[in-house]
Amino acid sequence: MAIAVATVVDFVVDTNPNGDVPQIPGMPSMPTIPPRLPGLPTGLPSLPTGRVHRLPSGGAETWLYRWNSDDELVEVSTPGGERWRYRYDPLGRRIAKQRLAPDGTVAEQIGFVWDASVVTELIHSSGYATTWEYAADGPAPLAQMERPPGGPALWYWVRTDLLGTPTELPTPEGEVARHAAASLWGETPAAPGPSTPLRFPGQYHDPETGLHYNLFRYYDPAIGRFLTADPLRRSRSRRTTGPRQGPAGSP
Template identity: 40%
Template sequence: VTGPDGSETSYRYDAFGRRISKTVDDQTSEFIWQGDQVVAESSDQHYQSYIFEPGTFRPLALLEGEGPEKATPFYYHLDHLGTPQELTSHQGEVVWAARYNGYGKLTELRHGDGPRLHQPLRFQGQYHDRESGLHYNRHRYYNPETGRYLTADPSKLAGGLNGYRYTLNPTGWVDPLGLACQCPGDIEADGPFSEIVPGGGLAAHEARGGHLIRKHIGRTDAQLAQRIEAEPNVPAASTFPDRATAESSAARAIASNEKKIEKFLNSKKGKTTITHTYAQPVGVSLIRGHDDYAPAYKALFVLIKDPKKPEGYFLLTGFPEP
């Protein structure tokens, strides 16, 4: 990569696609990995390592220097997303502080007294490259100026209809691998977090007899066409691209239909439907008699009354509508 000032940068990757080194104007830094996390970086002039919360991409500490005799610890202070806001020394002094806009662009950077720390971690799983201004995000590069990835999602449709989007909501979701978004607080939950059932989401509704996950998430073109052929009464077959989109779509629909749901729970009816229209497509639909797949900006959800559930109901199903 050649910069506007003529500087040249090159990158090397291992067989798993992890970036193992970068060379900027003949100065090489090597990266040490543990799974999908960069845990240390080393050059002829510098060495530092990172400690993360177990099972997450949330940094706990930065160790400057190599070995127990030379390593100096600095401690991360994070926001609700796990993005570094400050680094403090063991004496409690703020040695590095930053502020960002909604999509992770640095808007303010302050250093404490003494030597300046190199602190490249940004959104969870992202490493800031000073030479380009981009964030290396494991499988892709992210541009905080535009809030978009430079390349399409390697997971294709599983990553959503917009292959370059970061997340549906960058103030509440993260994408540590550049593949699929998740809620940062949901470490042990079964699937992505949702406002529907914290810590359970659609899986909890599926356990009560729902079939949204089984029938309406990640369906292939062939599966949609097969359903149209097998069920003559179905006017269209549709799918959410991934579970995160389905979770988010259901949460929005429930939030926008609070009064209708409350009225339903106080009635004698055992079943009702709710709908919601979105600014962006939440899935695709294959309409009977058509060959093309239409983007779906609307979704319908079927609620079944269930006194055993804390909410008083469970989601039987839900699907995008053309």
């Protein structure tokens, strides 16, 4: 019988508070918080409103982010030269993301179908569609159905952790088609085979940026922070771009 070895990570809570800060041997500590942009690590250039608009990715390569007046991310330029455009409905829900060709035309599109505040279906411009069924008492997904154009539908159950984050995709026959080994802050490595873009409850993974779309904001699992401040401005903490509480349960 194989025994899985778990990774143990120690956490400390500072006095700002900035939340849980992982202490991992051999890894740099979490950057400090600059006064001009509470909650985001030092070195992320930002606009006066606190939105990240340029993020160095190493060397001379740069990610560019464009926002509208409602703090909605409307366009991203990647270091590889791709441009992605994001569209929203009047309720602030993202209804489409589009990869643009060099001439500005739409080369690829993914449409989003909503039921209140949860995404229930994705429709790709190729005709490929993905649909989710959710629990009646919360945002935890129960099943995922994929419909390739011209092919049979593929069904998967969705097994989640206690938070409602997908961890496994069992088939109707009981085989685990996908096991997601996410970090404590939600970063999930890419792997071949079936997958789901759903992450923490209410979050959707964008592979083109690595960010998680979270209805009114975008979350970066690499740093455990949102790219914009809490739109409700109800937090008493200076950490307006951080989660309401750390993954370990601290305030």
